[in-house]
Amino acid sequence: MPKIVDPESRRAEVADALFRLAVREGLHRVSLRTVAAEAGLNVGSVRHYFDGQAELMRFAMRTVIDRVSARLTEKVEALGDVGGLSAAERRAARTELLAELLPLDDVRRAEVTVFLEFAVASRTDERLADLAREAASGTRALVRRVLAALDLDDPDTEVRRLTALIDGLSLNGVLHPDLWSPAAALSALRAHLDALDQS
Numbered sequence: 001m002p003k004i005v006d007p008e009s010r011r012a013e014v015a016d017a018l019f020r021l022a023v024r025e026g027l028h029r030v031s032l033r034t035v036a037a038e039a040g041l042n043v044g045s046v047r048h049y050f051d052g053q054a055e056l057m058r059f060a061m062r063t064v065i066d067r068v069s070a071r072l073t074e075k076v077e078a079l080g081d082v083g084g085l086s087a088a089e090r091r092a093a094r095t096e097l098l099a100e101l102l103p104l105d106d107v108r109r110a111e112v113t114v115f116l117e118f119a120v121a122s123r124t125d126e127r128l129a130d131l132a133r134e135a136a137s138g139t140r141a142l143v144r145r146v147l148a149a150l151d152l153d154d155p156d157t158e159v160r161r162l163t164a165l166i167d168g169l170s171l172n173g174v175l176h177p178d179l180w181s182p183a184a185a186l187s188a189l190r191a192h193l194d195a196l197d198q199s
Contacts, residue, residue, distance in 0.1 A: 013039055014059075018030055026117060027121055057125075058127060058131065061132075064135075072100055098189060140163050144159050147196070162192065169188060169189065
């Protein structure tokens with residue numbers, strides 16, 4: 001009797017294999033053949049789920065966006081009404097939410113690394129440009145939501161500043177982990193948010 005394979009589960013396995021390759025060797029080394037080998041599958045199996053390289057790349061980028069979004073949504077829902085929290089608890093909640101976008105552990109480091117690889121690729125590959133824009137817009141929307149409770153003189157400028165800080169911490173955390181440890185990145189984020197509370 002042939003083995004029954006759940007298509008969504010198999011596609012997720014292939015995406016995970018692509019992530020491992022992209023983290024280890026860079027997106028330029030990703031192909032249907034290398035992803036199949038990483039996943040322990042034959043190329044025909046991968047082609048069964050993806051028409052080609054472009055569809056595989058879009059699926060993987062979509063997967064990164066969806067996984068991060070799901071985790072953020074879960075955290076926001078767990079927070080519930082922040083109105084009942086103390087000022088210190090609200091600051092901690094804001095920091096925790098935005099820290100999901102930083103490479104602070106193995107999972108987030110892999111996600112940020114893969115996302116950066118995709119973002120660079122989207123500069124010259126129109127097939128990925130809409131997803132890169134969606135991710136960037138999602139980050140700005142999250143930052144705006146986190147800052148909404150603060151009485152800021154110029155919220156639009158602050159959204160841009162905080163988004164740039166997160167982007168910079170993410171990039172440096174991936175490229176220079178010896179200079180930007182998770183603790184240093186988290187400390188910089190916390191210091192910025194604390195300063196906003198006092199302004």
